[in-house]
Amino acid sequence: MTIYAFAAALFTLGIAGMALLPNLLRKLLAMNVMQVAVIVFFVSLAFKDGATVPILGQGGAPRAAEFMNPLPHTLMLTAIVVSVSTTGLALGLLVRIRSRFRTLNEQRLLDRLR
Amino acid sequence: MGTAPPGRPPAPGTPRVRRLLGAAAFPALFVGLVVGMTQLPEFGDPASPASTHLSPRFIEDAAAETGAANMVTAVLADYRGYDTLGEAAVIFAAGLGCLVILAAAGARPDPPGAGMSHPFGSVVLDAATRILVPVVLLFAVYVLIHGHVSPGGGFQGGVLFGSGLIMMRLVWGPAHEGRAHQPAVPAFGPGLRGSLVLACAGILAYVGIGLAAMAFGGEFLNYGTLPLGGDPAHVRELATLGIEAAVFLTVAGTVAVLFDTISIGMRESGAPLPPGDGDSA
Amino acid sequence: MRDVLPGLLVALPLLGAALVPLLAALSRRTTRVPALALHAAILAAALGLFGSVAAAGPIRYAVGGWPGPWGIELWFDGLSTLIAVLVAGIACFAAFAQTFGPGRDEAAPASTPLREGLLRGALLLLVGGLLGIVATRDVFNLFVFLEISSLAAYTLVASGGGRATVAAFRYLLAGTAAGSLYLFGVGFLYALTGTLNMDDLAARLPSVEADAALTVAVVLIAVGLSIKAALFPLHGWLPDTYVYSPTPTAGFIAAVMAKVSAYALLRLLGEVLAGTAAGAVVLDITLWLGVAGVVAGGILAVAQRAITRMLAWSSISAMGMILIGVGMGSALAITGALFHMAAHALAKGCLFFGAGGIRASRRGDDVEGWAGLGARAPWTLAALTVAALSMIGIPPTAGFFSKYYLLSASITTGGPAGIAAFAAIILSSLLATVYFLRVLEAVWFRTPGDAPDASGDSAGRQPVPVLPRPLAVPVVALAVLVLLTGIFARPFERHVLPDWESGTARITAEAP
Numbered sequence: 001m002t003i004y005a006f007a008a009a010l011f012t013l014g015i016a017g018m019a020l021l022p023n024l025l026r027k028l029l030a031m032n033v034m035q036v037a038v039i040v041f042f043v044s045l046a047f048k049d050g051a052t053v054p055i056l057g058q059g060g061a062p063r064a065a066e067f068m069n070p071l072p073h074t075l076m077l078t079a080i081v082v083s084v085s086t087t088g089l090a091l092g093l094l095v096r097i098r099s100r101f102r103t104l105n106e107q108r109l110l111d112r113l114r
Numbered sequence: 115m116g117t118a119p120p121g122r123p124p125a126p127g128t129p130r131v132r133r134l135l136g137a138a139a140f141p142a143l144f145v146g147l148v149v150g151m152t153q154l155p156e157f158g159d160p161a162s163p164a165s166t167h168l169s170p171r172f173i174e175d176a177a178a179e180t181g182a183a184n185m186v187t188a189v190l191a192d193y194r195g196y197d198t199l200g201e202a203a204v205i206f207a208a209g210l211g212c213l214v215i216l217a218a219a220g221a222r223p224d225p226p227g228a229g230m231s232h233p234f235g236s237v238v239l240d241a242a243t244r245i246l247v248p249v250v251l252l253f254a255v256y257v258l259i260h261g262h263v264s265p266g267g268g269f270q271g272g273v274l275f276g277s278g279l280i281m282m283r284l285v286w287g288p289a290h291e292g293r294a295h296q297p298a299v300p301a302f303g304p305g306l307r308g309s310l311v312l313a314c315a316g317i318l319a320y321v322g323i324g325l326a327a328m329a330f331g332g333e334f335l336n337y338g339t340l341p342l343g344g345d346p347a348h349v350r351e352l353a354t355l356g357i358e359a360a361v362f363l364t365v366a367g368t369v370a371v372l373f374d375t376i377s378i379g380m381r382e383s384g385a386p387l388p389p390g391d392g393d394s395a
Numbered sequence: 396m397r398d399v400l401p402g403l404l405v406a407l408p409l410l411g412a413a414l415v416p417l418l419a420a421l422s423r424r425t426t427r428v429p430a431l432a433l434h435a436a437i438l439a440a441a442l443g444l445f446g447s448v449a450a451a452g453p454i455r456y457a458v459g460g461w462p463g464p465w466g467i468e469l470w471f472d473g474l475s476t477l478i479a480v481l482v483a484g485i486a487c488f489a490a491f492a493q494t495f496g497p498g499r500d501e502a503a504p505a506s507t508p509l510r511e512g513l514l515r516g517a518l519l520l521l522v523g524g525l526l527g528i529v530a531t532r533d534v535f536n537l538f539v540f541l542e543i544s545s546l547a548a549y550t551l552v553a554s555g556g557g558r559a560t561v562a563a564f565r566y567l568l569a570g571t572a573a574g575s576l577y578l579f580g581v582g583f584l585y586a587l588t589g590t591l592n593m594d595d596l597a598a599r600l601p602s603v604e605a606d607a608a609l610t611v612a613v614v615l616i617a618v619g620l621s622i623k624a625a626l627f628p629l630h631g632w633l634p635d636t637y638v639y640s641p642t643p644t645a646g647f648i649a650a651v652m653a654k655v656s657a658y659a660l661l662r663l664l665g666e667v668l669a670g671t672a673a674g675a676v677v678l679d680i681t682l683w684l685g686v687a688g689v690v691a692g693g694i695l696a697v698a699q700r701a702i703t704r705m706l707a708w709s710s711i712s713a714m715g716m717i718l719i720g721v722g723m724g725s726a727l728a729i730t731g732a733l734f735h736m737a738a739h740a741l742a743k744g745c746l747f748f749g750a751g752g753i754r755a756s757r758r759g760d761d762v763e764g765w766a767g768l769g770a771r772a773p774w775t776l777a778a779l780t781v782a783a784l785s786m787i788g789i790p791p792t793a794g795f796f797s798k799y800y801l802l803s804a805s806i807t808t809g810g811p812a813g814i815a816a817f818a819a820i821i822l823s824s825l826l827a828t829v830y831f832l833r834v835l836e837a838v839w840f841r842t843p844g845d846a847p848d849a850s851g852d853s854a855g856r857q858p859v860p861v862l863p864r865p866l867a868v869p870v871v872a873l874a875v876l877v878l879l880t881g882i883f884a885r886p887f888e889r890h891v892l893p894d895w896e897s898g899t900a901r902i903t904a905e906a907p
Contacts, residue, residue: 003157008147011579016140018568022127023392027568034575041582048165049158054173055264056183064170065160070185071169072585074194075535077186078201079578081269081365082542085208086571088372089546092212093553093564095376099383100557104392107126113558147579150611154586163599167589171465196405196458196467200527200539203409207520207543210416211550214513215560310420317413321406334402336460 003044010037024097024104028090035083039076046072125390181351183263190267191354195335198357199320201269202364209313209368216379217306243285250278258362262351268361275362276369279303283373304367306374312367319360323353397447401456401469404440404479405530407433408523412516412547419512426508427494430515434483434490437522441483445476449890455532463532464592470532473893474733478529478658481737482651485744486522488869489647492748493518514554518647521547525655534581534667535591537659538574541623545570548652551644552636562635569632573622580615583608593667601670610673616663617677623656626681626718627688630711637707642751642866649706650744653714654736661721661729665895682722682812688715689819693826701760702750705830706743709786712823713739719816720801723808729895730888731800738785738793738880745782745873749775752866762834767843772861776838778874783831785877788824793880798824800888 010033017030046069054070056062098104101112155162176188190198258271282303304312324335332339337353338346411433415426448454453472457463471479493515524544531537549570553563585591587608588599603609622629637649664681668674692712699705713735720732753768754760769776785794798820805816862870880887 001151001157004151004154005148008144008151011147011575012140012144015143015572015575016136018572019140020128020133020136022125024564025392031568031571034572038575038578038582041579042585044157045162045164045582045586047158048160050160053265054185056177056185062174062177064165064173067173067185069165069169070172070176070189072164073186074189075197077190077267077269078197078535078539081201082204082539082574085205085546086542086567088208088376089211089215089549090564090567091376092215092372092379093549093560093567095379095383096215096553096560097564098387098392099379100560102384102387102391104387105125105390107129108391109561113561146611146614150583150608153605153608154583162586163589164586165589167599168464169589192459193461193466194459194536197536197539199409200536200543203412203520203523203543204539204546206413207517207546207550210412210513210517210520211546211553214510214517214550215553307420311417314413314417314420317409318417321410321413324402325406325410328399328402328406333398333456333460334406334458336458338460 004041007037007041007044010034010040013037022106024094024106024109027106028087028094031090032083032087035079035086039079039083042072042076042079045069178347179350180354181262181347182354184261184265184267186265187261187267187354187358191357192337192350195324195337195354195357198361199324199335202317202320202361205368206313206317206364209310209371212372212375213310216375239285243281247278247282250281251275254278254362254366258358259355261358262355268358269365271358272362272365273369275366276373279309279366279370280373283370283377304370306371309367309370309374313364313371314367316360316362316364316367319363320357323356323360327353396443397451397454400440400444400447401454401471401530402458404437404444405458405469405523405527407437407440408519408526411437412520412523415519416512416516419509419515423508426512426515430493430519431487431490433519434487434522437526438480438483438487441476441479441526444471445480448473448476464590464595467536468532468592468594469530470593471530474658474661474895475529477733477891477893478655478736479526481740482522482525482529482655485647485650485740485873486518488744488748488873489643490515490518492643492646492865492869494865514551517547517550517554518643520544521551521647525651528655528659532593533591534584534593534596534663535578538578538581541577541656541659542574544652544655545574545623548644548648552640552648554644555639555641557639558635559639559641562632562639566632566636569622573619575619576615576622577619580612580617580619583612583615587612593662597667597670600668606672609671613664613668613671613673613677616668617660617681620656620660620663621681621684621718623653624660624718625653625711625714626684627691627711627715628684630688630692630714633711634704634707637710637747638701638703642748642755645703645751646744646748646869649710649747650740653710654717654740657714657717657721657732657736660718661732665721665724665729678722678724679812680722681718682816685715685718685722686815686819688712689719689823690715693823693830697826697830699830700762702762702765702834703747703754703760706746706750709827709830710739710743712826713743713786716798716801716820716823719819720804723804723812723816725804725808726895727800727807728804730892731797731804733892733895734793734800734884734888735797738797738877741873741877741880742782742785742792742794745870745877746779746786748866748873749779749782749862749870752862752870756861756863762837765834766837766841768861769839771843775862775867775870778871780835780838781874781877783835785881787827787831791878791881791884793877793884796881796884796888 014030014034018027021027048068051068054067103109172189176185180188180192182188254271254274257266261267327336327339328334330339337350342349342352415430419426448471456469458467521544524540527540549563549567553560587603625633637645664674689712692708696705696708717732717735720728757764785792788794788798805813
């Protein structure tokens, strides 16, 4: 439960940062925090008491109780790639905004667009 | 924001209305999430639906059905291989995006000098890089191939390979120009256009394997129908390796594309911004 | 064919998205022909699936040969194939419009064959993402394809340069927040049921007793998808995105992007989550927010001076209308919502291609700039007029019939919600009359002012055409489709629109 609440706190912090921080780069960092929160949440769903990492070792047929749930790990591998890709594209956009408008401050940017 | 430099108004903060709205909305979001979470199965509960519904098959049958000892690889590249095609497409989209936004913006289609404008050349860095880069690239391929039986796979290997490419760009300068520090070092690795070709080739290989399965009468991405000989699990294992290699190509190419385009953009974007406007805010 | 088409429909766009940039990078020649051929093949696959589903019933397709819930399934019924045809069809027009390139859109960088190939690849990727959302039967897979379509859309929007870059960044923040909220909701569902397959979820959710957790899941999913569907008041990203996008992008995104998210909302809330208590409440809220969106979008559209911005606010109003239909949830209301999706996609695509082209070639985006254009380019302006009349809801255009179905549905729904929906739809028509008649009056009844290039400029060059051909063709073709859909509204409703049977009805019918 604690780890769920931790994910909820991270998520709230991230999304609040996206809305409230004045600098676009900081908004992007806050967005990353938000995405990591979801990843923490999913990975914690995979945890099983008394189980080990989902990689088959030597020995007999695997039993479900011995290994952690591999599905959330798989899903989060994809989610991490999504997060990396979004961040890369967002950085590209920020570099462009920076050279064109010479500011990353949201209000000033909106003033310059007016 | 700190103190503004003399003669400049301080950078504006977030509008007051939005701050007040946020002060109400975000605590509510947190409380709502936590209230919902109290009803979820306990952390680590082996009897939770997540642990009992789908995962037993992935754990107990994956090795026999797909030939992968690493169950995450089995689910990633086989049971949910379609998700992984989507994952490759997402990172490819980011590469396309940065190329469109930054590199292809100018009149020159492939600006020479994709890479850092001022490589930090020094003898120490140069010597260390010569030793490290081959190790990094080789380890990347190991992580790719060994993903079946240990942590690893196409994405992880691709990122490692891409970071090897970036390391060379950082120390020796752009892949296209004469090396700034050590002109004697032979040009190695793909430039910007080559990295794009790598990324495209990865996606094409992935979709190609999927379509080949259709040509042999299976569903899209049903590797079991491929005529590679041997028992179905072994065929699936081989095809999974092909899939992982395709992801590897896409990720390695895209990582280099992202680095090149963003560094081109940074070079063209001029002097650092004043504090209130960004760079140190 | 039934065995092959589902795979081709999802594989072809992704294949093309890599193939076209590869050709551009290697050959340095234009990639117009391969890209158009790919779009035509995708449309053919969508049409083939549509016909096959209409003739022989829905198709379940297990990607990779792994049946659900272990593998990822695709599901093609009347609803998903209809939206797929809509997406693939309008994509063909957008690909045709891409030959227009950035034209004289302000601030757009010069075009090169490589850049052109990259943009064509991004459009194919966007189509692939949207078709993936439409086809999938897996809630996590939906997230992956949602992100593919989003990243491709940010790219296409940002390719306008300048202000479009800022619009794209804000769209990216909103879109990523939406995606993460949705994914968090999926995490709750997974923790409660242990599955990601939509049919499996629908079967297992009634036995879940954690009401609060389920409510959180439903709300997170609904809010996430509502941001992408631009449901009022979560529409903040939409106006700038539509206004500053390059014209081919604006026409495509305005036509189908938000509607695919509305489709996902309908699938999940109306079908998968319909058996939950929270699902019903959220649908009611959707209805009321739809009413608010219809009214607010209409009023703000009247307040705009720039024509593209007026069209953007009118889109927010239209999305409100579609979500009113989704919220009412009866078979008639869903028919109306789907009809409105089709009618609005055709008309708004037509209007954005036209308004963007006129903005670029005449360097004006206000009513004054359009004065007297009817005399100069009667055909294209007549086409735009048909689209505008459809937006207002004048028979025999398609827009009349979608509003007719939605009004009938709101009468049968009754109660305060039905009355509010009825009033909002009538009001939206009145407001649309106000903002479109302003433009139409200028186009047909005013003489051109001293527009910069009304008769060729002083240097004696040829007068610039009102609409360059790559845009004029889609505009006229879409207007013809708007008319045909309206004239054949009855057969369209009978044979093209699916019979909607809500998930609630289905689940109660299955449980003896």
